[in-house]
Amino acid sequence: MSADTDLIPARLDKVRRRADAAAERSGRSGSDVRVMLATKTQPAELILTALKHGFTLIGENRVQEVVAKADELSAVPHETHLIGPLQSNKINHALRHVSCIQSIDRLDIAEKIQRRLEAQDAVVDVYVQVNTSREDSKSGIEPAGAVHFVRSLAQFDRLKLKGLMTIGLPSEDHEEIRPSYRNLIAVQESLRGAGFEGVDELSMGMSHDFELAIEEGATMVRVGSSIFGERPKPR
Known part of the structure; x- marks a missing residue:
């Protein structure tokens, strides 16, 4: 563990430099892009090193x-x-610890979150997850249904819509991945055209393609293996 811990600061600095350079290539400042640590299966010791x-x-x-x-x-x-799906029986636990749920793609779960937030007199930030790669295995709403979905989501006033999230096509070929990120930009533009002006954040891109995502307009990238190393393979 200590060897991995020692490597993390240099890896973080490298990711930040790469993110800044990609932002500059897209005509923006590095400060326009947040780097999220994707910490699935990672022990608290490694995460603490990155936080510090x-x-x-x-x-x-x-x-x-x-x-x-x-x-x-x-x-x-x-x-x-929270960047993964939320089950109904986990809502209370989630709301105690997270400030944002990036995986909203069902109105029934949004309604249950709303009821719990009303009981707590609280609010939570949310992103709508969009399946821009149109893979059956992926969660997310269809891009064509985004305006209708967001219009329906607006009834839940305890959920504050901040942006959109997508998972790009799993490919090493950037030209195959790029359309899935451009599709998210198109969804954002369609929402703005329908009067939803506050949907500013775009969470897209991971370790293998975060620079591409930033060049295409990401405001947040989710980076795990580039910082913590590859996850252990399940037995």
Whole structure:
């Protein structure tokens, strides 16, 4: 563990430099792009090293991991987003620990979150997940249904829509991946054309393609293996 821990600060700095350069290529400042630590399966010790180095935005795929790591990570102020699907029986646990849910793609789960937030007199930031690669295995709404979905989502006033999230096509060929990110930009533009002006954030891009995502307009990238190394293979 200590060897991996020692490598993390240099890896973080390298990712930040690459993100800044990609932002400049897209005509923006590096400060326009946030780097999220994708911390699925990563132990709290490694995450703490990154938090102490100044990278204080983390994304978890599973609520049970958010809960399991919460006490240990509380030593360093940070922001946690849920980037995986949320089950109804995990809503209460999620709302105790996350400031944003990036995986909203069903109105029934949005309604259940709304009811819980009303009981708490609280609000939560959300992103709508869009399946821009149109893969059956991926979660997310269809791009063509985005305006209708967001219009329906607006009835839940405890959910504050901040942006859109997508998972790009799993390919090493950037020209195959690029359309899925351009599709998210198109969805954002269609929402703005329908009067939804506040949908400013675009969460897209991971370790293998985050520079491409930034060049295409990402305001947030989710980077894990470039920082923590490859996840252990399941037995």
